[in-house]
Amino acid sequence: MIEEKFDAIVVGAGMAGNAAAYTMASRGLKVLQLERGEYAGSKNVQGAIMYASMLEKIIPDFREDAPLERHVIEQRFWMMDDRGHSAMQYRSDDFNEDKPNRYTIVRAQFDKWFNRKVREAGATVLTETTVTGLLIDSTGKCVGVKTDRAGGVVQADVVVLAEGVNGLLGTRAGLREPPKAGQVALAVKEMHFLPAETIESRFNIKGDEGVVIEAVGTITKGMTGMGFLYTNKESISLGVGCLISDYAETRESPYDLLETFKTHPSIAPLLEGSECKEYAAHLIPEGGFKAIPQLYGDGWVVVGDAAQLNNAIHREGSNLAMTSGRLAGEAIHRLKAGRQAPTKENLKLYKELLDESFVMKDLKKYKDMPALLHTNSANFFMSYPQLVSQAAQNFLRVDGTPKIEREKATSRAFIEKRSRLGMVSDAVKLALAWR
Ligand SMILES: Cc1cc2nc3c(=O)[nH]c(=O)nc-3n(C[C@H](O)[C@H](O)[C@H](O)COP(=O)(O)OP(=O)(O)OC[C@H]3O[C@@H](n4cnc5c(N)ncnc54)[C@H](O)[C@@H]3O)c2cc1C
Structure with a gap:
């Protein structure tokens, strides 16, 4: 057992965990953040669009040194059949503003940067440390975590579960049901490298401008899902994701879908001559409002994908993760400042803040989708x-x-x-x- 006791332990150093840890540490709380990956971002896969407003609320001057790829000036929505696509697209010079609204990012680099900010804010960060269980006392209150390090039991007033979509810890501790196959998509994704000038001429962009393509249609063979393509500085991220329950029913393989997407006559010319250097698969919570589990209890809160906070209709996840992490951090800080214990009753504040935010309002709006x-x-x-x-x-x-x-x-x-x-x-x- 590590003798030192923390105000808060944050499990996971993804978007939600970094937002929560930064918010608390920068307000003077004693925070321990535990991440199973070799470094923050090493386990993370994302397309990826990052929404600036939500990060600005946490680190207002993030543009000064965050590893941003391109700011998105054009969005293409495609409806594909086997030979072509019909499209709706929007491009505007308004998106070339001083402080752009959306950026493409590469998570491995972005999460590392965000986690450096967490350390600089004063949190203790331990990577290559897997949290194996929650420490629950005889009254049912969460009082810390167990880790895979020797003697690795650590105590804290409150634990922030930011462990991502699998949410094994929360499930094992009986805090929530495991995500259902009909509420989780499996996305497979590749990074294809091309010179910046080639990307710019193929997508009709210049400088740091970027383009996003989101596509539905026959590529998912009638399953609920979509394909996506995002331009980074010198690479293209593309992938396909479908509900796990649909894969189980159709016996289709995610890799075959990705292959079909890549070789589709509308996509293949955009990738021509590229070198694929990275391949990954990851789950995305897509159950929406009705899949959200209990979000707080005695000594714990759950944030981000682990709380199923993902807007599949608008393909937004990282912004909900950052916002829920920030709000959880603010709620915990407020309780600490007011010398209130992090009981279930008091931690309801986190849920109240979340309800007032776009996170719950948006998810509620699309509850039946x-x-x-x-x-x-x-x-x-x-x-x-x-x-x-x-x-x-x-x-x-x-x-x-x-x-x-x-x-x-x-x-x-x-x-x-x-x-x-x-x-x-x-x-x-x-x-x-x-x-
Ligand atoms: C292919 C793909 C494309 C996407 N594209 C977009 C996009 O364009 N825009 C967008 O907004 N969202 C996108 N998303 C969704 C977005 O990635 C997620 O919503 C977001 O990453 C959730 O953040 P999180 O911190 O909750 O979880 P994660 O980012 O998954 O982080 C969880 C962290 O916890 C760690 N962890 C897990 N268990 C333990 C443990 N027991 N002990 C210690 N550490 C642990 C993991 O290693 C990981 O680092 C995409 C997702 C995928 C899969």
Whole structure:
């Protein structure tokens, strides 16, 4: 047993853990942060877009030295079929502002930087240390953690669980159910390296400008999921993610999906000549509001992916992780400053702060979307992308067929595939879930 007692122990040095540890340490709390990886970021995989406003609330001048790749000026949403894609895209010079709103990052570098800030703020950080269990006293209160280091039991007033989506510690301690297969996506991702000038000419960008592509359609073979491609300075991150329950049902392999995505006629030219140097797989919590577990208890709080705080509709996770980590840190600091014990009753403050924030408001807004997409995945992720592609071809091909015949062919295809009632019902369900 390590004799020293801490105000707080933070398990994990990802986005949520770093935000929580920094918030508490910079306010003078005695913080121990434990990370199983060789260094912060070594276990982390992310596409990755980082949202500046949420980091600004923690480290306002982060732009001075954070390892940022490109600021995003253009977002492309693709609906793909096997041969092409229909697109909606938005590009604006407004995104070339003094303090850009979104950046691509490489997590291995970014987390390392963020964790350095945590150390500089005064926290003790131990890497290559796995927390193996929570220390629970006879009253059921969490009073510290057990680690895989010799004699590695450490005590603290409160433990912040920022252990990521698997959440094994919380599950083992009976604080929450293990995530269900229908609420978690498995994403496989690669990093493809190209010279900066090649990326800039291929994506029509200059300097530090960046482009993001997010794609749904036949690439996920009717499963709930999507593909993504983000431009970094000298690399492209791309990947595909689908719900685990869908993989189990279809027996599709994530690697095959990624291969299909990479060799798709719309994607392959963007990667041509690149060298793939990194491959990784990671889970993403996608159950939304209804999957959020109990967020606090006697001596503990849970933040970030471990708390299922992920907005799959907007593909936001790191900003919810940073915000929940920060709010947990602020709540714990307020209790400490007011000499209030971190009991379940008092730690409710964290949940109250979270409820007031965009995190819970956004997740609540989309509370019915995960189930809707899951139960209608064949329509939303297969039939409609194919139909839209067919409609685009009918509209654009010029071969002497009268336009009226082409329009009738488009309507017929939609009705045969989904029926009028089916389409109205899909539209109504979508509108209701989007409210
Ligand atoms: C492929 C992919 C692409 C994504 N793209 C985006 C994106 O573009 N934008 C976005 O906002 N979000 C994105 N996300 C989601 C985002 O990555 C997560 O929401 C975010 O990383 C959650 O942060 P976290 O700190 O909760 O968890 P994590 O970042 O997973 O960190 C958890 C940390 O805890 C450590 N840990 C776990 N167990 C223990 C233990 N027992 N002891 C010690 N340490 C432990 C892990 O090693 C890890 O470092 C993406 C996710 C994936 C998988």
